[in-house]
Amino acid sequence: MRSTLLGAALAVTLASPAAASFQSCVAGLKQEAAQQGVSRAILDRALDISAPDEKVLRLSTVQPEFKTPIWDYLAFLVDEERVTQGRAMMRRYDSILRAAERQFGVDRFVIAAVWGVETDFGQEAGSSFLPHALATLTCASNRRTSFWKGELMAALKLVQRGDLSLDKLYGSWAGAFGQTQFIPSTYQRLAVDFDGDGRRDLVSSVADALGSTANYLKRAGWRQGESWMFEVRVPAGYNGSTGRRNKAPLSTWAQRGITRADGSPLSGGAQAGLLLPAGPNGPGFLVFRNFDAIYSYNQAESYALAISHLADRMAGYPPLRTPWPTDDPGLSRAQRLQLQKLLIAQGYDIGEADGKIGPATREAIAAAEQRLGMPPTGRAGNRIYRALGGR
Ligand SMILES: [Ca+2]
Numbered sequence: 001m002r003s004t005l006l007g008a009a010l011a012v013t014l015a016s017p018a019a020a021s022f023q024s025c026v027a028g029l030k031q032e033a034a035q036q037g038v039s040r041a042i043l044d045r046a047l048d049i050s051a052p053d054e055k056v057l058r059l060s061t062v063q064p065e066f067k068t069p070i071w072d073y074l075a076f077l078v079d080e081e082r083v084t085q086g087r088a089m090m091r092r093y094d095s096i097l098r099a100a101e102r103q104f105g106v107d108r109f110v111i112a113a114v115w116g117v118e119t120d121f122g123q124e125a126g127s128s129f130l131p132h133a134l135a136t137l138t139c140a141s142n143r144r145t146s147f148w149k150g151e152l153m154a155a156l157k158l159v160q161r162g163d164l165s166l167d168k169l170y171g172s173w174a175g176a177f178g179q180t181q182f183i184p185s186t187y188q189r190l191a192v193d194f195d196g197d198g199r200r201d202l203v204s205s206v207a208d209a210l211g212s213t214a215n216y217l218k219r220a221g222w223r224q225g226e227s228w229m230f231e232v233r234v235p236a237g238y239n240g241s242t243g244r245r246n247k248a249p250l251s252t253w254a255q256r257g258i259t260r261a262d263g264s265p266l267s268g269g270a271q272a273g274l275l276l277p278a279g280p281n282g283p284g285f286l287v288f289r290n291f292d293a294i295y296s297y298n299q300a301e302s303y304a305l306a307i308s309h310l311a312d313r314m315a316g317y318p319p320l321r322t323p324w325p326t327d328d329p330g331l332s333r334a335q336r337l338q339l340q341k342l343l344i345a346q347g348y349d350i351g352e353a354d355g356k357i358g359p360a361t362r363e364a365i366a367a368a369e370q371r372l373g374m375p376p377t378g379r380a381g382n383r384i385y386r387a388l389g390g391r
Helices: 002-015 017-035 040-046 054-061 070-077 080-092 094-104 108-119 130-140 145-161 184-190 206-219 250-255 289-298 301-314 333-345 359-371 382-387
Strands: 229-233 243-249 271-275 284-287
Touching (some): 017 145, 040 145, 094 206, 108 301, 130 145, 289 301
Antiparallel strands (some): 271 284
């Protein structure tokens, strides 16, 4: 038996130098983690991997070939379904959210909005086993390998420390996990045990996840009681200062002809920047220091806009007043799913309808557009949706 196994291992080694180097890299990671205090028992189970996870490697090299317009992005991240569900979840977890708001000084609607956008309120936390994904990225990708290694070590230490069992380490291919998608190093640094059971479990404990998100935003510079964003109206043909970092007092923005979205004048001395994500003919937003705290969660303005707007919608504020400058608006998640069903009914092979618009769906949309005499965009928008009978 022994010699057979040895023979098999030798054959693999001879057949594939890449596999051998992957295995020796993983062995090195085990050794390093052991030196940092992670037990052999944990390591043997966590890093029981002999070849790179090909799916993780593929996802790590995908270049987004399709640029999502801001109105599509907001249409599915802040659809009526998420607003309604968010309000229900906020009622259900009201005491936790209020406690987090009190302790960290962060608005509870924003805490809940992060939860809603990151994982649809805990429903979609990812299915990659983190130790395998991070070992793959460390040993078989050739970019940011020391970053991935640091995240792997942090994840293993969370298990060693007793915050989580190994079987909870499932998340995105890039290591974000739990109900509000922290990467392991952030988890190690900023997660809090908000339900008081002695462990920081952002996977199964809603209290720990929401408390930790509040702590994150506080540490990112949240200022209690201040605004994060509101919609504004800019004068026709506005070509003045824009940008999150180009902050000026509201009085300056008022002098530049900018008003609240309903036309009422700006007041107060707070510093804000002006965002015009679709240019001067679309909605405008004044964004404050607290918007920057939200931005730091994912380093994208469109993301921070979605969180900010979802928070406002859950708090009872209306949809945006100024329409996006397009005659082909974006679709909600329910409409995306329906669009896929319509494509399938028409004979397009896109696999199962899951509401996620990937390359196969886009190809089918382009083919359907062409068949209907429309320009083939491949985009899941309102026009093709209506043309195929969606409502
Ligand atoms: Ca806990």
